[in-house]
Amino acid sequence: xxxxxxxxxxxxxxxxxxxxxxxxxxxxxxxxxxxxxxxxxxxxxxxxxxxxxxxxxxxxxxxxxxxxxxxxxxxxxxxxxxxxxxxxxxxxxxxxxxxxxxxxxxxxxxxxx
Amino acid sequence: xxxxxxxxxxxxxxxxxxxxxxxxxxxxxxxxxxxxxxxxxxxxxxxxxxxxxxxxxxxxxxxxxxxxxxxxxxxxxxxxxxxxxxxxxxxxxxxxxxxxxxxxxxxxxxxxxxxx
Numbered sequence: 001x002x003x004x005x006x007x008x009x010x011x012x013x014x015x016x017x018x019x020x021x022x023x024x025x026x027x028x029x030x031x032x033x034x035x036x037x038x039x040x041x042x043x044x045x046x047x048x049x050x051x052x053x054x055x056x057x058x059x060x061x062x063x064x065x066x067x068x069x070x071x072x073x074x075x076x077x078x079x080x081x082x083x084x085x086x087x088x089x090x091x092x093x094x095x096x097x098x099x100x101x102x103x104x105x106x107x108x109x110x111x112x113x
Numbered sequence: 114x115x116x117x118x119x120x121x122x123x124x125x126x127x128x129x130x131x132x133x134x135x136x137x138x139x140x141x142x143x144x145x146x147x148x149x150x151x152x153x154x155x156x157x158x159x160x161x162x163x164x165x166x167x168x169x170x171x172x173x174x175x176x177x178x179x180x181x182x183x184x185x186x187x188x189x190x191x192x193x194x195x196x197x198x199x200x201x202x203x204x205x206x207x208x209x210x211x212x213x214x215x216x217x218x219x220x221x222x223x224x225x226x227x228x229x
Contacts, residue, residue, distance in 0.1 A: 004155075034217075036220075041222070042222060043116075043117070043204070043220040043221050043222040043223060044156070044204070044206075044220040045220075046217060046218075046219070049217060090155050090156070092155070099144070099146070099161045099168070099169060100146070100158035100161060100169065100171075101146075101148075101156070101158065101218060102158070103155030103156050103157070104155050105153070105154055105155050106153075106154070106155050
């Protein structure tokens with residue numbers, strides 16, 4: 001079955017520190033991969049996506065993610081977090097011809113001063 | 114256009130009542146999706162429309178749930194005889210037919226349903 005796993009339920013980092021959020025997928029075909037961010041009371045906002053090509057993708061707000069086929073991973077990174085990055089982060093996947101997104105359970109990010 | 118809109122934002126109802134939610138997608142997006150998100154979980158797919166045709170439904174969508182998109186624009190999601198287990202955030206998303214944004218889904222703010 002197709003699935004997306006986010007192993008970390010909650011992560012706390014200091015403002016200015018680097019960040020890496022983990023995402024692993026299980027898909028038969030090459031997946032399309034996404035990272036979304038959800039702030040309280042807000043909808044899901046797309047940070048970045050991977051369809052094909054360069055395995056390192058750049059997104060909004062200074063985020064990037066790297067697709068590693070050998071590890072079935074699509075981890076999200078940011079070199080220096082800001083207090084405004086505190087939110088819930090969701091990894092999602094689909095594939096060609098499939099209209100539904102499969103989401104992970106999310107990682108809640110807390111930023112400490 | 115400012116994005117996908119959903120109404121109401123919050124709905125509190127008593128068990129057994131019917132509720133209806135509305136979603137207005139980004140104009141010119143012909144694909145529309147409904148997801149449900151419970152506390153501590155990621156969104157789960159419910160159903161998908163291409164124009165006015167409902168092309169896929171999840172097994173999560175019991176016979177108490179019905180979704181429509183009568184003119185290929187806005188969509189409604191109705192839940193009949195609500196149960197406490199229906200309490201969740203109901204998310205709507207839309208996407209364009211093709212091009213570089215294929216399969217990129219734009220989400221609305223959601224409707225939070227509380228069933229007492």
